[in-house]
Amino acid sequence: MLLGVCGSKCAGKSTVAQYLVEHHGFQRLHLSVPRVSNGTAPASEPAEESVSSDSLQNDGFANQLAVRGKASPPAHSFTSATDLLDFVTKYWRSRWVTTDIHDEAVLDVLSRRPFFILVSVDAPIVIRWRRYQARNSNSSHSSSSSSPASSSSPPTASSLEEFIAESDDHLYSGASGVLPLISRATVRLLNTSSSLAHLYATLGKLDLTNPERLRPSWDNYFMSLASLAAQRSNCMKRAVGCVLVGRERRVISTGYNGTPRGIRNCGEGGCARCNAGMGSGAALATCLCLHAEENALLEAGRERIRDGSVLYCNTCPLPHLLHQDRPGGHQRGCLQSGLQHGRGRPPRSSGALVLSSGSSRL
Secondary structure (H helix, E strand, C coil), X not given: CEEEEEECCCCCHHHHHHHHHHHHCCEEEEECCCCCCCCXXXXXXXXXXXXXXXXXXXXXXXXXXXXXXXXXXXXXXXXXXXXXXXXXXXXXXXXXXXXXXXXXXXXXXXXXXXXXXXXXXXCXXXXXXXXXXXXXXXXXXXXXXXXXXXXXXXXXXXXXXXXXXXXXXXXXXXXXXXXXXXXXXXEEEECCCCCHHHHHHHHHHHCCCCHHHCCCCHXXXXXXXXHHHHCCCCCCCCCCEEEEECCXXXXXXXXXXXXXXXXXXXXXXXXXXXXXXXXCCCCHHHCCCEXXXXXXXXXXXXXXXXXXXXXXXXXXXCHHHHHCXXXXXXXXXXXXXXXXXXXXXXXXXXXXXXXXXCCEEX
């Protein structure tokens, strides 16, 4: 597994990486900053931040995290994203993390592998400013105890306005802005806390090492297919998709809601009831649209539905539809979200709809 961490200035990228190293056995990977035409590195963030600068949650954690950063030398450093990817590919079963995703070109290279996940970290500007101040205060203290020759450091923002300007350049710069990277992140973390323990607890709940993040479970896979089928819906009020799967995990049929074949699409005025904007549950007898689960069952037919079939629907299927066209035996229905029936009534909660030959229950 390879996790890439990107985000705004002083949002906590290195803290997230350090958490993965300390609590989940990840190893850090370092990628050299690319050079621009004049031979200098883009001024997006100070070089020392790749170790510990944005890991400062507040003044109370400054010294603790600074020591952690110094104890993590770049054991695995690479000059190009291709070299880094080739290395990780050989050892992809191990756990790796990098915060050195400088631009979309690097991201495009890493995204070739299915074991790569991009995580973005962000925080409110005032909180990031306080972390920036704490980091610089700690850096100044460290520099004062070293020799003058070795204490050179890049210029720092002296006011909140200057920091905002640097932050905006880091996000929106046409050459090195990270906003395009953040928009492509699979997991997005908002790090609003000044407590390191709170951040670690939040990361624990995210469960970044869950194998299903790389390869979904069968239920999640088929539910994604149901959501994809819903995009073909022609009903102008609700998009619903359904997938009927056999016990050997083979798709039997798919369906989506809308008017029957040969009738003008609902979104084009084919169903007068839907286009009149009637409330949920009103005048259902006049609705021409077929339900997604109904279409899936009609498409499959009795002869193709066997004992152990599973119905996946992105909205709670109606029990009376599941009673029809169903042979004896047992099926299971998986749903993604509830459906509100009538005004003032709470929606059905998500869950599994278990069907038998004589009854159905949630």
